[in-house]
Amino acid sequence: MILKFAATIYNGVMSLPQGMMVTLKYFLKKPVTMQYPDQKWVMPARYRGVVSLIFDKNTGKHRCIACKNCVKICPNYSLAIETAVGEDKKWFPKTFTLELGQCMFCGLCVEICPTKALEMNKEYELATYTREELTRSLLP
Amino acid sequence: MKEDSAQDFITEEYLLNMGPQHPATHGVLRLVLRMDGENILDLVPDLGYLHRGFEKIAENRTYKQFLPFTDRLDYLAGMFNNHVYCLAVEKLLKITVPPRAEYIRVLVSELNRIASHLVWFGPFAMDLGAITPFLYAFREREMIIDLLESVSGQRLTYSYFRIGGVAQDLPDDFIVQAKAFCEYFKPKVDEYDTLLSKNIIFIKRTKNIGVLPKELAIDYGCSGPVLRGSGVAYDVRKNEPYSVYKDLSFDIPVGTIGDSLDRYNVRIEEMRQSVRIIEQVLEKLPGGEIMAAVPKVVKPAPGEAYARIEAPRGDFGFFIVSDGSDKPYRLKIRAPSFSNLSVLPELVKGLKISDVLAVFGSIDIVLGDVDR
Amino acid sequence: MITVCVSYMFNLVSLFDLISNLLLNVWMNIGLPVILFELIKKFVVAGVMFGLLSVTVMFLIWLERRICARFQSRVGPNRVGFQGFLQPVADAIKLLAKENIVPQDADRLVHFLAPPIVFTAAFTAYLCMPFGPGLIALDINLGILYIFSITTLGVMGILLAGWGSNNKYSLLGGMRSVAQIVSYEIPLILSVLGVVMLTNTLKITEIVDAQKSFFDWFIFRQPLAFIIYLIAGTAELNRTPFDIPEAESELTGGYHTEYSGIRFSMFFLAEFTNMFMVSAIATSIFLGGWHGFGFLPPYVWFFVKCFAVVFLLIWFRWTFPRMRFDQLMDLGWKALTPLAFVNIFLTGIMIFIK
Structure with missing residues (x-):
């Protein structure tokens, strides 16, 4: 009885230095954190940042045909396209705006695009000073 | 003379507002405590600060559009929300998901379960005053x-599942990394044990605190670790196996008396079991398609479907009524945190103010899940 | 020249005497009264001590943050100055520039008075603390008694802060603090009593002088007392695992919830000053004070030992969870106080046998 009591006390008291050894172990190890503005995280290939149009490197043209599939699928109605007909009788987007404050980065627009004209870039520092700056035009 | 002084010494009950801005309410929950000194006479949780009306939003979105919204329900376990929604819609559409997609779903879900339990473990330790385990858990x-x-x-709002499968196949080095993580994680759980679970102060703070009897837990509709902590071996993964859980072997940890320590131990053990499941899935992962044939516009036949899964916080269900259009007619979310929270007033009566946090933390709610 | 400098480094007192005599000569030549000089000298000494202590406390804040960061696999503040050395200074400037918010229904006078009381109590305790041979502001006979009584005064400020803020959390924190400090004061003093019995004095310099060689340190002759002192001292400091008066996850900060700006910084500084005080007492009474192993000036040895104890306190804080209020009382009254009495009893027997 007394022995059992003593054992409980001993185990209880010994649990404290054991816990302290765990913290000491990490005290002697190197920190695992990243020094953010100096070091930056490499975003994985699939990272879903801001929706943007893909511009061909050589011609500088995008592939958007203004079908408005992305506008329709967007759950938050954050995309807007004004269409126009070009000289070659083809539809093209006159304006293509993204309301970044409404976007929830789900990537449905990229998935549905029939011409694969959209992508989500690796941008993640999206804070702005004014509300107006959140409305972005995807066209240059 | 003596009587006078006795009458002068009048104690009063008072109300204490814990929250909506309080470091330990894990979001925006307000607990109204009726107190006598340090002792709690009564507690009323006041909800709704994070209500975003997802059930109504669902009625105005197509089936495919609503999927990203589900991420935001229980924001610590986005995969589970995706999963249960997809299951419900697949039931409506009568689609069978290809096996590879099912395995991938289970794999990412179990990883997410560990992540979710870690976010419970850290703040729970922090509620009890130990800040270091919090950072270890987040590491x-x-x-x-x-x-x-x-x-x-994405890091939290995954939107990874699709109706009929998953969005993309696993990246090339994923399996190697997941295996490496399992190897890394197993000793860490033991370390948490040394750091916290075996600590005498921690045990004193949680043992026999907030005892939830079996019957009460069932009456209140508790589920998940809260229910299992009370000794009821009920787990949707075992009792109504969905996805491929039938083919996987894992144990369901149960507690004995249902105090905070039991609930704690159940969750810690669940993390170990999740690692076990992940390892099995990584072994068994079949090849093949990741998407079933799903019509471009999802228009289920009129009818209703209820799907449920075992989320980290308990029995998570979606009830969808379809009227044949491309939008749900009605969508009801059965949130585990909501039922689990409702039992809190029963648990804390007569305890001290410090114990509220030991009990509240062990119940582990997410306000996005409670308020929806 | 160098040897002279080194000898002065080792013996700061003679250096101070030298400077003071030089200045006194100049003073006398001008023809001003000596009493005035003595008075000004006292103020200057107090000012220098206050400044040095503030710097030490600032360093302590930085140290705590860095060490706790390492315990948690983080880096800690490392931006302001070399390795974040000036971070506490930046924090202090920020706090000083902030608005002093007084809650609408607060008891303004009490709310105003509380931080200075805590602050003063914490700093005046150093009056009797010997940092080295002769490096003591006031070497009174009742040194230990003075220190313990003046540090306990701080609790009054905490109670006033809790009461004056007119906030339920603050009041709960203040009440808890009083109950805790009053009950832990007893084992704290009882643990030191064993040492006092062995040395037959309450004068700290004499106690330190009694532990000249390494094996004379009272930690070896009074190990139980040292453990009791460390636990009770941690409780006196309101640090984890005994930080129930602050308990940020329960009481959102306890007694200083309603304080901001300079008043908050007073509480904050007082907390760390007390922390250094507890380790300084532990050093003086149990760890041989300024007596070291040569090759370093005595006051450096004193600080080295102090920071070792501080490290231990920080280690405690960032490892353990917090205790509950009633468990804390249990520990204080049912375990530590009887143990302290046992220790005194054993010490008495030891002295009797000798």
Whole structure:
């Protein structure tokens, strides 16, 4: 009885230095954190940042045909396209705006695009000073 | 003379507002405590600060559009929300998901379960005053989040599942990294044990605090670790196996008396079991398609479907009524946190103010889940 | 020249005497009264001590943050100055520039008075603390008694802060603090009593002088007392695992919830000053004070030992969870106080046998 009591006390008291050894172990190890503005995280290939149009490197043209599939699928109605007909009788987007404050980065627009004209870039520092700056035009 | 002084010494009950801005309410929950000194006479949780009306939003979105919204329900376990929603819609559409997609779903879900439990473990320790375990838990969680980010492209709001499968196949080095993580994580759980679970102060703070009897837990509709902590071996993964859980072997940890320590131990053990499941899935992962044939516009036949899964916080269900259009007619979310929270007033009566946190933390709610 | 400099480094007192005599000569030549000089000298000494202590406390804040960061696999503040050395200074400037918010229904006078009381109590305790041979502001006979009584005064400020803020959390924190400090004061003093019995004095310099060689340190002759002192001292400091008066996850900060700006910084500084005080007492009474192993000036040895104890306190804080209020009382009254009495009893027997 007394022995059992003593054992409980001993185990209880010994649990404290054991816990302290765990913290000491990490005290002697190197920190695992990243020094953010100096070091930056490499975003994985699939990272879903801001929706943007893909511009061909050589011609500088995008592939958007203004079908408005992305506008329709967007759950938050954050995309807007004004269409126009070009000289070659083809539809093209006159304006293509993204309301970044409404976007929830789900990537449905990229998935549905029939011409694969959209992508989500690796941008993640999206804070702005004014509300107006959140409305972005995807066209240059 | 003596009587006078006795009458002068009048004690009063008072109300204490814990929250909506309080470091330990894990979000925006307000607990109204009726107190006598340090002792609690009564507690009323006041909800609704995070209500976003998802059930109504669902009625105005197509089936495919609503999927990203589900991420935001229980924001610590986005995969589970996706999963249960997809299951419900697949039931309506009568689609069978290809096996590879099912395995991938289970794989990412279990990883997410560990991440979610880690976010419970850290703040629970912090509620009890130990800040270091919090950072250790987040260090490990970071690795899971990185893994899930490499799969889905987001760190919390995954939107990775699709009706009929998953959005993309696993990246090339995912399996290697997941295996490495399992190896890394197993000793860490033991370390948490040394650091916290065996600590005499921790045991004193949680043992026999907030005892939830079996019957009461069932009456209140508790589920998940809260129910299992009370000794009821009920787990949707075992009792109504969905996805491929039938083919996987894992144990369901149960507690004995249902105090905070039991609930704690159940969750810690669940993390170990999740690692076990992940390892099995990584072994068994079949090849093949990741998407079933799903019509471009999802228009289920009129009818209704209820799907449920075992989320980290308990029995998570979606009830969808379809009227044949491309939008749900009605969508009801059965949130585990809501039922689990409702039992809190029963548990804390007569305890001290410090114990509220020991009990509240062990119940582990997410306000996004409670308020929806 | 160098040897002279080194000898002065080792013996700061003679250096101070030298400077003071030089200045006194100049003073006398001008023809001003000596009493005035003595008075000004006292003020200057107090000012220098206050300044040095503030710097030490600032360093302590930085140290705590860095060490706790390393315990948690983080880096800690490392931006302001070399390795974040000036971070506490930046924090202090920020706090000083902030608005002093007084809650609408607060008891303004009490709310105003509380931080200075805590602050003063914490700093005046150093009056009797010997940092080295002769490096003591006031070497009174009742040194230990003075220190313990003046540090306990701080609790009054905490109670006033809790009461004056007119906030339920603050009041709960203040009440808890009083109950805790009053009950832990007893084992704290009882643990030191064993040492006092062995040395037959309450004068700290004499106690330190009694532990000249390494094996004379009272930690070896009074190990139980040292453990009791460390636990009770941690409780006196309101640090984890005994930080129930602050308990940020329960009481959102306890007694200083409603304080901001300079008043908050007073509480904050007082907390760390007390922390250094507890380790300084532990050093003086149990760890041989300024007596070291040569090759370093005595006051450096004193600080080295102090920071070792501080490290231990920080280690405690960042490892353990917090205790509950009633468990804390249990520990204080049912375990530590009887143990302290046992220790005194054993010490008495030891002295009797000798």
